[in-house]
Amino acid sequence: MATAMTCSRLTIFTVAGIFLQIIGLSIFVFGFFPVKPTLSGVSGSESYRDPFCDSSPNSNESELHSDKLRLHYQELSGISVKYDRVILMVIDGLPAEFVLGKDGQPPRKVWKESMPYTQSLLANRDAIGYHAKAAPPTVTMPRLKAMVSGAIGGFLDVAFNFNTQAFLEDNLLGQFFRIGWKMVMLGDETWLKLFPGLFMRHDGVSSFFVKDTVQVDRNVSRHLPDELNSDDWNFLILHYLGLDHVGHTGGRNSPLMAAKLKEMDDIVRTMHLRAMMDRNHDQGQTLLVVVSDHGMTDNGNHGGSSYEETDSLMLFIGLSNNGSDYGAAINNVAFQVDLAPTLALLFGVPIPKNNVGVVVPGTLNSLRDYEQLRALELNSWQLLRLMQAQIPSSLFEGFSCNCFVDGICKGLDISECSGEKEKQLICLFRNAALLHHIWKSKKLTESSRAMEDFSRALDAYNAFLKTASEWLASKTTEKPVFLLGLGLSAMLLSCIVCATLFLSLFKEVYHEPKDRVCSLSYRLNLEEVLIFALLLILVISMGSSSMVEEEHYIWHFMVSTFHLLLLFKTAKLFDLSKGRNILGDYKVVSIFLLLISGRLLRGWHQGGVNWTYLPDISKWLEQVGSGYVKWIQLISNIIVIGLGLFTLSRTGSKKKSVCVLALGFLTCGLLVLLHAGRYQDEMLEVSTEFGATVIVKVIYLLLFISAIGAALVLPWSMLNKDKSFLAEAGDYLYLIGSAYILCWCLLHLLLQQPINSGPIILLLIQILAISCLSSNDVQVNEWVEIAALYYMGMAGHFALGNSNTLATIDVAGAFIGISSHSTILSGILMFMITYASPMLFLLSLVMYVGAKLRNQSQYSTISTHRETSLGQILKLKLGFPCLVPLCINSVLLTAYTVVLLLMRNHLFVWSVFSPKYLYVCATTLCTYIGVCIVAVTVTYTFFVTTFRRSNRTTRHDNS
């Protein structure tokens, strides 16, 4: 090499590469995930006119008084409004299966018996229920937006789920507000954040205390008698969170579920009897709509796109619905977005502008024939307006204002529709409009064939609406190509930068005398081949949706293979004739520890999607009884404390600072134990007591102080005159690194679910075994070991129960120890819980560097390093621990970006590939943070040690 990289140049290039990557990633993310709606503005009276007519908004319309506006709308729409008020009851997280059953079968007995009144309503045809399919991501805020606006939001709404802000798109609530409706909201305060100032009265409850399943609903129901007595509102929204909380804490089959369903049923009964039956007819009618925003998996989580999660409920009570039997009342399928046009048409307001939903057919049965067709026509016009924004106007050539009424449209015959999707849609619309016109014109003259014409028009409208709705929903995934290309090329460039840096460092470290790496004669070791093979296999497997779902198999399999290769390598070096040496035994023991703990980790959670039902250790433990989980938690806590004290004592220094560190650590451990023993078993009750929160806060503080304090103070505290510079720095780094990982482990014993304390301890054992191996000189290259640590971290990520769906994120843990709602804090906690294992292994790199330094200074000659500058040492010691994780991550990130681009039209792009991409982004963030911590700690320690040494020598010289 002509120019050996200096340390500062290496740093600058690395940081530049990282920044390039961040910029590219953000450009790509904002290009790929749609965030903007298609049409701006609010629907007004123009929505009652033909979309081909000049639709300049009526200027004086906005000045109309709300009552006049309401009459104006009613006059234009031509649909009689039978109801004067509506109650929207949102039951958060209720799967439609609980009420309507599945696959045509009635619901399970326990659920059916918990909701006797609702079931009787369904049986008496007083109610009609729908399986309303929700679009992923199945989390509350995007679902509420979809319900009131009829638009399918962007995927990134998930990211903003904890940061709700006012909803500015055209929506039902805004339309109702405009016609002067009085609205009352009781329940989840998300509504208040989405629609500030729209409600006459409101009482928001926080979705923040996930373990509170009782009080959160009582706070809603306590207002109910008053509200039902008063007659001043038109729109009452009730949002009950309790059922979702029950699911989060205990899953679908939680013992609290039946009671919660009963409570909901009672509320439905109260409302039905009081608000609907008791009212006189001259007071108008009330419509009760019971909906859920999303379903839940068997574990009570949600966010993904499985049937269990997207199966939400839409139940209309009070429609005069005749002719359908119980089977017909429970077997209907709709989409969640259909709620918006349905309510808009039933209550005589314009359909929100970006709605892609279709009016629910069963709700129109009480209307007269011409009203039904008019409703469908209005819905079609609205969808057509949305389509006009996306289809070139040349395709609409045959149409002009009111041409169906005047009979001057081109191609006035009913035709089979085929060909391109856009043309097919227009053709379907033309058919429907024509049939509607034919029916209208014939209705006046002959009545015999009216029924037939009516049903033909109805079918034609439904065909158009269905196709158009699907087409529009799929259109929300349009991508700006330029942005995507720019982002991708930036990421590619940064990937190349990282790889080049790595290669140059590689050449310098391993082949200083000869420049062999470019020649083909250089042969890779088996482990090196495996590291590359894993990378390659991961990149290839990312292209298949099932392998993305089952990614953990690859990690576990490859990591175990790596351990077996280590065993093979040790056996290769093991010589029986030399007798059993202690060194070899240590190695074999630690490799077996790695293998056993790896297998246990693999078996702990049966992750993924397709084989989650298979038995695993966590299920088995929960079946046997929660007592065992408790024991495991206790034991692992004690083991962590024991291992921590052992590791600290192994450094051999009995200095005060180490003792202080040990003491702080011990205190934390005992506090975690106390918290676990006292508060965590009260899973089903409100455990947001003051005491628990204070203890948790104290633990956070102590852990933070011990970790940061260790890093800051330790290099200053002790000075060993006998040791060389490297050995001393190694000692510090080893101590700091162990303080890091021990604090991290304790933190996670507190934060993670109790069942995960087993994997945490196994991961810690793996780290200690690897560090034992590397200090015993296993003859594996440094970068291979670091890559293996990274891989083990990823395998551990899946062993902690994570997967590539958003449903496995542990939401409940993110609120431990926080006393008020804070998006940032709970977000950080959630990130830490999800990325516990990769972070643990990245932090262990500090300890690894320390162990390597100590080890080297024992074996190698010290004098060679005396002349080399600090920068050179830093580069050699810190280069690989920083570059290897960055390189691996940037390769994976770039490869996955390409995969996502290729798969943008795949059926599973929103359910499988996009969540995985979010995970990849979060892993990138995790890698940055971890590498940053490692780099800062090691650099700081080196600088402090050098400073003190030079100080001492000058003092020595002076004296």
Add this chain to the structure above:
Amino acid sequence: MKEGKKKKPETSIGESISALGAVFVYLITGLFLAVGFWVVRDKYSVDLISDPSLTLRLLWMIEFPIVVIIFSLFRSNPKKCSYFRAVGRSIVGLISGAIINALGAVSLGAPIGLQSLPKTIHWSFLISVFTVVPATAVFGASWTNWHRVFASLKPTGNIEYMILTPAYGAIIGGWFGAWPMPLDWERPWQEWPICVCYGAIGGYVVGQIVSLSLMIFLRKHKNLKLA
């Protein structure tokens, strides 16, 4: 590795075998494997998919005697070690090899449970027949030979090639055979240990072919060198 190099192979090589003989041996082992599959299908009317544990049991029980009979002929140090001793030690090798294989499979993620236990046991016996049994029959408990052939990958003589390559072929084939398991194709053969077994048998056959070509190639190479 350095220590291994210093030691000279202290074996007096037993019966040597020509490439043609190796072809013959492979044909016989292959034939018996085929016989095993035939017996399973025609006599018991099951196959690997419908009853893996019975199939695997029959396969290894048919394959094991023939492997032992053939490879015991080529035992190293035939003067000190009688034919029957070689047979006896290969039975020990079968069992210990099965244990090692089972442990390896479990550590790579084979299911542990009462249902899959017999499958794992019989699978590991079959793999043991492919990998460990020929080596025990030939080498016995000689650590240096094992180390030289399996760890340092320095076989000398045709018979050691015949031990080494099919054994590694079976292991690597089995390793690759596990890859389709997590895919959601919903085929019955994706179950443990069916596709791993197919992979191992395939790898075993490939290893045999590779070893044959190595023998021929090396002999030519040697002749060239001599000339």
